[in-house]
Amino acid sequence: MKIVVTYKWASNPQDAEVRPDGTVDFSRARGAVSEYDPVAFELARKLVDSVGGEVIGLCAGTASIDTSLARKAALSRGLDRLVLAADQALAGADSTRLAAVLAAVVRAIGDVDLVIAGESSMDLAEGQVALTLAAQLGWLGLAAVAGVTADDGVSVERELATGRQPLSLTGPAVLAAASDAVTPRIPGMKEILAAARKPVRVLALDALDLAAGPVSATVLSTSRPASGNRQQVLIDGADPDAAAADLVTALRKVGVL
Amino acid sequence: MNDPIRTCIVVADDPAVSSLVEIVHGIDEVPLAVVAGRRAVAEAVALTGVREVLWCGEPASGTPIEAYAPAVARLVASTAPQVVVGAATVAGRALLGAVAAVTGSPVLSGVTSIELDSNRVVLGQECYGGISTRMVTVSGGPGVLAVGRGTISAPGSADGAPAQVTPVQASPLTAVRVTEQRAGRHAAVDLRSSRTVVGIGRGLKQEADLSLVRELACSRPLAEGFSWMAKERYLGISDQQIAPDLYFAIGISGQLQHMAGVRNARVIVAVNNDRNASVLDGCDYGIVGDLYRIVPAVVAALKV
Numbered sequence: 139m140k141i142v143v144t145y146k147w148a149s150n151p152q153d154a155e156v157r158p159d160g161t162v163d164f165s166r167a168r169g170a171v172s173e174y175d176p177v178a179f180e181l182a183r184k185l186v187d188s189v190g191g192e193v194i195g196l197c198a199g200t201a202s203i204d205t206s207l208a209r210k211a212a213l214s215r216g217l218d219r220l221v222l223a224a225d226q227a228l229a230g231a232d233s234t235r236l237a238a239v240l241a242a243v244v245r246a247i248g249d250v251d252l253v254i255a256g257e258s259s260m261d262l263a264e265g266q267v268a269l270t271l272a273a274q275l276g277w278l279g280l281a282a283v284a285g286v287t288a289d290d291g292v293s294v295e296r297e298l299a300t301g302r303q304p305l306s307l308t309g310p311a312v313l314a315a316a317s318d319a320v321t322p323r324i325p326g327m328k329e330i331l332a333a334a335r336k337p338v339r340v341l342a343l344d345a346l347d348l349a350a351g352p353v354s355a356t357v358l359s360t361s362r363p364a365s366g367n368r369q370q371v372l373i374d375g376a377d378p379d380a381a382a383a384d385l386v387t388a389l390r391k392v393g394v395l
Numbered sequence: 396m397n398d399p400i401r402t403c404i405v406v407a408d409d410p411a412v413s414s415l416v417e418i419v420h421g422i423d424e425v426p427l428a429v430v431a432g433r434r435a436v437a438e439a440v441a442l443t444g445v446r447e448v449l450w451c452g453e454p455a456s457g458t459p460i461e462a463y464a465p466a467v468a469r470l471v472a473s474t475a476p477q478v479v480v481g482a483a484t485v486a487g488r489a490l491l492g493a494v495a496a497v498t499g500s501p502v503l504s505g506v507t508s509i510e511l512d513s514n515r516v517v518l519g520q521e522c523y524g525g526i527s528t529r530m531v532t533v534s535g536g537p538g539v540l541a542v543g544r545g546t547i548s549a550p551g552s553a554d555g556a557p558a559q560v561t562p563v564q565a566s567p568l569t570a571v572r573v574t575e576q577r578a579g580r581h582a583a584v585d586l587r588s589s590r591t592v593v594g595i596g597r598g599l600k601q602e603a604d605l606s607l608v609r610e611l612a613c614s615r616p617l618a619e620g621f622s623w624m625a626k627e628r629y630l631g632i633s634d635q636q637i638a639p640d641l642y643f644a645i646g647i648s649g650q651l652q653h654m655a656g657v658r659n660a661r662v663i664v665a666v667n668n669d670r671n672a673s674v675l676d677g678c679d680y681g682i683v684g685d686l687y688r689i690v691p692a693v694v695a696a697l698k699v
Contacts, residue, residue, distance in 0.1 A: 149653050152673060153522040160527045232501035237492070261523065263652040264504050266541065269492035273464060278568045279492060280461055281485045293574075298485065305459060309570025351499040353536030358517065362530040368663060368679050375666070375684015384691035385664065385680055386699070392664045395642040395697075
């Protein structure tokens with residue numbers, strides 16, 4: 139099987155600074171493979187280990203995705219090779235634009251059986267790109283994927299609000315993995331060293347067959363809302379019974395119990 | 396006088412559309428509805444104040460609703476809408492993604508308001524879990540919005556007769572089959588009706604430890620308020636916002652999107668053994684300690 143795993147190189151908004159005018163400054167926040175994406179890497183690796191094939195990592199973004207650190211962070215997670223669509227023109231690209239770029243690369247890679255993505259990114263937490271990507275490819279897109287196997291065709295298990303849903307696929311699809319689908323392995327020294335030897339291909343946007351989208355969202359103004367007004371009463375839990383008694387007393391006083 | 400704005404709500408087999416209808420109310424009091432899903436859902440949506448329901452027909456047996464995404468997108472695009480709104484759920488975003496692929500529009504999340512300003516649609520949007528807000532306008536195509544799932548309107552709550560339900564031709568993708576039909580669908584748990592919610596995070600080391608927290612959620616007097624447990628990641632994605640009287644964050648670090656989801660709770664209690672966890676900045680009462688000892692102690696204290 140030829141499986142592409144799409145991931146995001148992103149920063150934690152908690153590390154960002156909100157300026158008084160409401161604009162958000164990420165310059166001091168460090169990038170990393172987005173928090174839930176390793177689950178997608180793990181599902182892909184397990185699948186290819188069981189039926190043969192290759193796992194190809196794919197990321198679209200600015201030059202920040204193409205540093206030695208960023209490449210290694212991805213390649214050490216069970217990839218056979220890596221393709222990057224790195225272009226400064228992608229700074230601030232919206233989910234539809236990113237999905238269009240990813241679709242163009244998946245088509246360029248060719249003969250892909252499955253694309254697997256993480257549940258949502260740690261900065262935007264939308265869970266949208268994978269589903270828009272599916273539509274850009276003309277494929278089925280399914281999120282909340284709890285498991286995937288390939289015995290006789292591809293079988294997918296999803297975890298929905300209404301219960302587990304087993305499906306069988308007879309064509310390519312984009313699957314977004316639930317963040318608890320599987321516990322990803324932590325890359326060891328062997329994986330990190332091997333990462334340096336794996337092939338990386340970097341594509342610029344003009345190498346892809348892509349028209350610029352006509353639709354754009356323009357920001358008219360920004361603001362920083364007043365921060366929360368929680369009590370922030372800290373109770374030392376060294377003596378659990380005393381702490382619990384203090385808490386229950388306080389909650390009764392406030393009237394929520 | 397502003398020209399009428401054409402809006403369209405897209406529905407993925409989920410009748411809880413109140414939030415979708417409400418958010419466009421200021422620019423279009425009678426949005427069009429495009430529904431993929433069961434007839435009962437199409438008929439429920441017809442009662443919510445929309446002007447017409449375009450219904451993709453009863454889903455073929457063994458077909459997940461996501462298989463209808465391309466057909467829904469073509470149908471929506473053919474109505475030339477200026478604003479499209481769908482639920483920020485797993486299935487809702489599949490439909491919205493297909494609409495976005497056809498129109499080229501970004502799918503905007505965190506939209507809190509929609510207004511008209513000199514015939515221009517202006518959106519109020521929250522970013523990064525609400526640490527920043529902005530006003531945005533979309534040009535070159537329709538605005539496509541993912542909005543937190545609403546509630547199911549009570550039958551007859553809208554004025555006037557139900558809108559017409561018009562069946563339309565819609566072919567789903569076929570390279571998929573649901574291999575086992577679950578016996579009867581039940582409504583998803585509605586956390587928003589709970590007076591108390593207990594959120595559980597990665598501080599809980601294994602699935603077996605859930606019984607510890609379940610005891611808290613089921614203990615009196617919490618259980619009388621019909622309390623519910625939810626995983627941290629569920630509260631915080633898909634614009635899932637709750638406003639219980641009491642929210643317990645057990646072993647939760649306080650990730651931004653999660654805290655945005657629970658920020659309307661009246662009182663927030665956090666239990667975490669990390670003094671530097673950001674959840675402690677966002678709570679009313681924070682117990683710093685081992686949850687495996689604290690939670691049973693709280694259960695016992697509640698019995699007193």
